Amino acid sequence: MAGVALIVLPFVLEKGFSEYYLYLAIKIMVWALFAMSFNLVLGYGGMMSFGHAAFLGIGGYTCSLLLVKTSCSLALAFAVAPFAAAAAGAIIGYFSVRIKGVFYFATITLSFAQLVFILAFKWRSFTFGDDGIQGIPVPALISTDETYINYYFFALIIVAISVYLLWKIVKSPFGLMLRSLRENPERATFIGMKVQNYRLIAFVISAFFSGIAGVLYAFLETAISPDILFWSMSGEVILMGLLGGMHIFLGPALGAAIMVLLNSFITSYTEYWGMVLGIILILIVLFFPKGIGGVMFEQSQKWMRKKGV
Amino acid sequence: MDFDASMLFIQFISGLSRAMILFLIASGLTLVFGVMGVVNFAHGSFYMIGAYMAFTLTQGLTGSVGFWAALLIAPTIVCIIGGLVEVILLRRIYDKEHLLQILLTYALIFIFNDAIKMIWGVDLRIVDLPESLAGFLTLFGHRFPVYYFFIIGVGLAVALLLWLLLKKTRFGKLLRASAEHRQMVDLLGYNVGGLFTLVFIMATWLGGLSGAVIAPTVRLSLGMGIEIIIEAFIVVIVGGLGNIWGALLGALIAGQIYAFGILYVPNYAMAFLFILAAVIIIFRPYGLLGKQAQARG
Numbered sequence: 001m002a003g004v005a006l007i008v009l010p011f012v013l014e015k016g017f018s019e020y021y022l023y024l025a026i027k028i029m030v031w032a033l034f035a036m037s038f039n040l041v042l043g044y045g046g047m048m049s050f051g052h053a054a055f056l057g058i059g060g061y062t063c064s065l066l067l068v069k070t071s072c073s074l075a076l077a078f079a080v081a082p083f084a085a086a087a088a089g090a091i092i093g094y095f096s097v098r099i100k101g102v103f104y105f106a107t108i109t110l111s112f113a114q115l116v117f118i119l120a121f122k123w124r125s126f127t128f129g130d131d132g133i134q135g136i137p138v139p140a141l142i143s144t145d146e147t148y149i150n151y152y153f154f155a156l157i158i159v160a161i162s163v164y165l166l167w168k169i170v171k172s173p174f175g176l177m178l179r180s181l182r183e184n185p186e187r188a189t190f191i192g193m194k195v196q197n198y199r200l201i202a203f204v205i206s207a208f209f210s211g212i213a214g215v216l217y218a219f220l221e222t223a224i225s226p227d228i229l230f231w232s233m234s235g236e237v238i239l240m241g242l243l244g245g246m247h248i249f250l251g252p253a254l255g256a257a258i259m260v261l262l263n264s265f266i267t268s269y270t271e272y273w274g275m276v277l278g279i280i281l282i283l284i285v286l287f288f289p290k291g292i293g294g295v296m297f298e299q300s301q302k303w304m305r306k307k308g309v
Numbered sequence: 310m311d312f313d314a315s316m317l318f319i320q321f322i323s324g325l326s327r328a329m330i331l332f333l334i335a336s337g338l339t340l341v342f343g344v345m346g347v348v349n350f351a352h353g354s355f356y357m358i359g360a361y362m363a364f365t366l367t368q369g370l371t372g373s374v375g376f377w378a379a380l381l382i383a384p385t386i387v388c389i390i391g392g393l394v395e396v397i398l399l400r401r402i403y404d405k406e407h408l409l410q411i412l413l414t415y416a417l418i419f420i421f422n423d424a425i426k427m428i429w430g431v432d433l434r435i436v437d438l439p440e441s442l443a444g445f446l447t448l449f450g451h452r453f454p455v456y457y458f459f460i461i462g463v464g465l466a467v468a469l470l471l472w473l474l475l476k477k478t479r480f481g482k483l484l485r486a487s488a489e490h491r492q493m494v495d496l497l498g499y500n501v502g503g504l505f506t507l508v509f510i511m512a513t514w515l516g517g518l519s520g521a522v523i524a525p526t527v528r529l530s531l532g533m534g535i536e537i538i539i540e541a542f543i544v545v546i547v548g549g550l551g552n553i554w555g556a557l558l559g560a561l562i563a564g565q566i567y568a569f570g571i572l573y574v575p576n577y578a579m580a581f582l583f584i585l586a587a588v589i590i591i592f593r594p595y596g597l598l599g600k601q602a603q604a605r606g
Contacts, residue, residue: 108590111583278419
């Protein structure tokens with residue numbers, strides 16, 4: 001049912017509203033994929049990475065640079081980008097996963113990510129510096145010049161496959177092990193698990209899918225700038241996870257949808273969007289600490305029990 | 310171009326003044342974590358409010374009077390706001406997990422940023438130095454802005470006062486005790502809640518002071534709070550989360566690294582701070598002066 005809705009949705013949005021809503025729908029999908037990839041590390045792995053913007057950005061930049069600077073085909077550029085992000089994830093993860101303190105983990109991932117940001121910002125000859133890359137040559141088939149419809153389906157297919165794979169990973173024995181060592185790393189070590197290996201693998205997978213989200217992001221905007229690598233992006237994806245609920249598989253996607261929609265609606269009424277967001281976040285912390293997705297999940301469980309299902 | 314000792318000396322002094330600014334900000338951040346176990350991401354906002362308050366005060370009262378009034382009044386207003394934040398919000402989340410604490414203080418950044426936008430607008434603001442501090446001082450044949458030494462002096466004074474407070478007073482003993490074992494202090498009949506409020510007021514006062522002190526050296530903008538918080542956070546982490554002397558050491562290193570980085574590789578000077586953080590964490594996963602137990606957070 002949800003699948004049908006996602007296929008019909010763009011036509012409804014386009015006919016009933018405007019292209020802008022279609023753009024928003026794609027933006028939600030991209031951020032949802034990023035937030036869910038990130039949640040493999042935060043929610044399932046218990047690692048508070050504060051540097052995931054690096055993987056989003058490396059994915060987006062790799063694909064954009066290949067398309068702009070070489071005669072590489074779209075398919076190849078798109079295929080290489082997530083592996084570049086995963087490679088960065090392997091390097092950053094190698095040094096980070098052994099760090100046990102929450103804030104030290106956050107800081108080391110932040111530091112690496114900021115180094116990537118500084119490189120993209122200052123290395124003009126390679127990355128075009130703070131000008132970024134404008135007018136990424138997106139092939140006609142998925143071009144967003146006239147309508148977002150084609151790109152919507154392109155993004156939908158890629159996001160659906162990625163989310164399906166993430167789901168498989170979470171439900172696999174690997175996913176279970178990952179959660180068990182989040183709950184109790186000592187015990188996991190005692191039963192012979194190589195805790196750091198599991199954490200590293202989760203980190204690399206997460207970087208890989210974040211890289212895919214980065215490519216989709218770059219195509220959607222047909223431009224990319226160092227902003228995508230800045231630490232506030234890493235902060236935003238944490239907010240999405242917490243807002244939606246990081247212990248529910250689809251929670252971060254819900255968080256992403258809420259953030260994107262709130263942002264677009266509130267900014268059309270007031271320039272003080274941050275004030276509204278801040279108040280909402282505080283209410284979440286005080287009253288719904290499991291996130292909106294968490295609350296919905298609990299309510300649905302209660303309802304089902306009442307119905308005797 | 311001769312790389313004589315004098316060039317190094319000039320950079321050393323400029324690095325020292327930068328270090329003291331970082332220490333002023335980092336001290337409040339690390340104090341709150343050390344005693345209360347909370348990383349206050351909104352600390353940069355208190356710093357920013359301090360700077361904007363200083364702007365308004367020096368507009369109202371010109372000349373030296375305005376500057377000194379700003380230095381006293383701005384941090385006081387900031388710490389009143391800080392006290393309210395602690396009483397209304399923070400004390401509800403001490404027993405919650407770190408992520409929620411981060412989320413709350415992160416939310417405060419958005420709120421304060423917009424509040425400042427409402428009150429002061431988005432234009433860049435400049436705070437003038439009083440004449441008495443605007444001049445230059447000649448030291449070993451080199452001219453330095455007097456304000457460099459003023460900043461260094463304020464930093465050292467704060468370090469000294471914190472040392473006296475923590476080591477020589479009963480209040481300091483209580484603070485150290487609650488940092489080690491909150492429940493025990495509570496059981497002994499002390500009002501730990503009140504103690505936490507006081508610590509947060511002190512920390513935000515320091516944040517406001519650093520904003521007021523730095524105001525004449527920068528253009529005030531809405532991004533200044535989040536810009537500084539990352540740097541201050543790294544200084545705190547490098548030194549050892551929760552350790553005041555660690556923050557001082559971290560600030561001294563970060564200040565010098567920046568001063569010499571900008572001399573030799575100006576484009577990438579900021580990168581050194583992050584390289585430093587990564588290297589320190591890899592080799593000392595609890596910071597230079599930190600304790601392993603605290604790093605676990």
